[in-house]
Amino acid sequence: MDHFLYQNGVLHAEEVAIPEIAASVGTPFYVYSTATLTRHYQLFDDALDGMDHLVCYAMKANSNQAVLRLMASLGAGVDVVSGGEYRRARAAGFSGDRIVFSGVGKTVEEMELALTGGIRQFNIESEPEMVALSEVASRLGVSVPITVRVKPDVDAKTHEKIATGKSENKFGIPIAKARDVYRQAATLPGLEVIGIDVHIGSQLTELEPFETAYLKVAELTEELRSDGHDIRRLDLGGGLGIPYERSNEAPPLPTDYGEVVRRTVGHLGCEIEIEPGRLIAGNAGLLVASTIYVKEGEGRDFLILDAAMNDLIRPAMYSAFHDIFPVIEPDAGAEYAPIDIVGPVCETGDTFTRQRPMPPVEAGDLIAFRSAGAYGAVMSSEYNSRPLIPEVLVHGDQFDVIRARPTYEDMINRDSIPAWLEGLD
Ligand SMILES: *Cc1c(COP(=O)(O)O)cnc(C)c1O
Numbered sequence: 001m002d003h004f005l006y007q008n009g010v011l012h013a014e015e016v017a018i019p020e021i022a023a024s025v026g027t028p029f030y031v032y033s034t035a036t037l038t039r040h041y042q043l044f045d046d047a048l049d050g051m052d053h054l055v056c057y058a059m060k061a062n063s064n065q066a067v068l069r070l071m072a073s074l075g076a077g078v079d080v081v082s083g084g085e086y087r088r089a090r091a092a093g094f095s096g097d098r099i100v101f102s103g104v105g106k107t108v109e110e111m112e113l114a115l116t117g118g119i120r121q122f123n124i125e126s127e128p129e130m131v132a133l134s135e136v137a138s139r140l141g142v143s144v145p146i147t148v149r150v151k152p153d154v155d156a157k158t159h160e161k162i163a164t165g166k167s168e169n170k171f172g173i174p175i176a177k178a179r180d181v182y183r184q185a186a187t188l189p190g191l192e193v194i195g196i197d198v199h200i201g202s203q204l205t206e207l208e209p210f211e212t213a214y215l216k217v218a219e220l221t222e223e224l225r226s227d228g229h230d231i232r233r234l235d236l237g238g239g240l241g242i243p244y245e246r247s248n249e250a251p252p253l254p255t256d257y258g259e260v261v262r263r264t265v266g267h268l269g270c271e272i273e274i275e276p277g278r279l280i281a282g283n284a285g286l287l288v289a290s291t292i293y294v295k296e297g298e299g300r301d302f303l304i305l306d307a308a309m310n311d312l313i314r315p316a317m318y319s320a321f322h323d324i325f326p327v328i329e330p331d332a333g334a335e336y337a338p339i340d341i342v343g344p345v346c347e348t349g350d351t352f353t354r355q356r357p358m359p360p361v362e363a364g365d366l367i368a369f370r371s372a373g374a375y376g377a378v379m380s381s382e383y384n385s386r387p388l389i390p391e392v393l394v395h396g397d398q399f400d401v402i403r404a405r406p407t408y409e410d411m412i413n414r415d416s417i418p419a420w421l422e423g424l425d
Contacts, residue, residue: 002284002370003035003036004036004286009328010329011327013031013032014033014395014396016394016398018286018288018327018366022288022290025401026390027306028289028305028306028311028389029287029391030285030372030373030376030389030390031393032062032284032285033394034070036283037067037373038070038074040283041055041057041074044258046254046258048258051261051266052270053273054076054077054272054273055276056098056100056235056273056274056275057077058079058238058278059078059088059277060081060085060277061278061375062281062378063085063088063378064402065091068092068093072093072098073093077099078099078100079275080099080100080101082103083107086114087113096119097118097120099119100119100120100122101122102149102197104129104170106129108136112140115137121144121146121194122144124147124148124149124185125171126173130181130188130191131188133190134189137189138189143190143192144191146194147233147234148178148182148193148196148197149172150172150217150220151165151169151173151174151175152216153165153167154200154212155209156239157209158204159319162201162203163200165209172198175216179224186229195234195270196220196221196234198214198237199235199238199239200237200239201239202239202241202277203239204239204241204251205252207257214236214260214264217234217265221270231268233270234273235273236265236275237274238274238275238276240257242282242374243371244320244322244370245321254279282371282373282375283370283373285373285376285377286368286370287322287368287369288327289306289368289369290365290366290367291361291363292344292363294362300339300340300355301337302340303340303361304344306343306344308344308384308386309349310343310380310381311376311386312376312379312380313379314375314379315353317379322352322370323371324352324358324367324370325367325368326359326366326368327366328365328366334359337358338355339356344384345384352369377389385411387406387407388405391403
């Protein structure tokens, strides 16, 4: 459930009419709902009720400072994958002991940043990284809690670009090698082995891959304990999917996911961490665009919007589906006809969908994309010199711009011309 509904024929975000935001900030823009973000966090927190746990929001899904501040205020932890994300987390108010550091390519600089600023744990993804972290921690005279990310070789049954738990993926170490790697970890100075990490992919629409992976983690926990390691924290990753297509069967709910966690690892007495990103932010956001032209082609028509692949790349990158619909509710008897919905960028890839049944739309009409709150604004670029679009946060009957649209001068002045080129005009 989200908080984007028609009220008197006009799409609202909570109590705010979308056309009101459009008139104020211009299109295209992203809009997020505080109530939906809060509810989604709460669903996960409740799902693990009774177990010692921390929900660590995977901020790569949506790392706006306001969204992060909201998560921090709710009591969430946060999963970061870069020094930039670490800095964003601290700036939004997360204390170091609520920040988990993941990612395959952590640099020495990033390690120093987190070790001096405070960190809950590092999730180690390779042996060379483990050695590097040991060296940095020793040099700084600290001991850092670590888990090792294992690849359970489970098929997450999701898009190949977001599957991470198979042996051919770049993440983590093969689970079969885990005991050796933990043995090595225990000998390295500056590292305190506290647990196991696993994250098998994103947009999972079934519970079975989680169940298989977590059972393997439970087995490994027992093995590592018998090897003498004090395994007391399990980071189970994120990845629970969201319903992008409303007509399709809905993916499992956080409560069902919580049951899987309880059933597979609940008996081990470990503190549980989970790292949801998409499920918290995805359906808490819309992308809103205006129609520039309706173009009649040979055999097919095109709805040309002012939003493009640089603003929302998911359809071009993962063939992702987004529900796309008019901000003004169509008449009950409106006739739907198939149309291609595209942006103005000069690439055929700049196509949001083909032959989508849509009610009649005219130039100037506002169009909304559902499920755009995660992996939307964070993946945007200024390709075709289209300035980044604003982000707006709604809270009840008020809305605030939480990232302003840069001016064209801002965009152009980010570049600089070398002195030797200056006089060449
Ligand atoms: C991307 C990622 C997540 C979040 O995945 P979602 O599908 O957005 O829930 C969690 N943990 C790690 C390590 C990730 O890379």
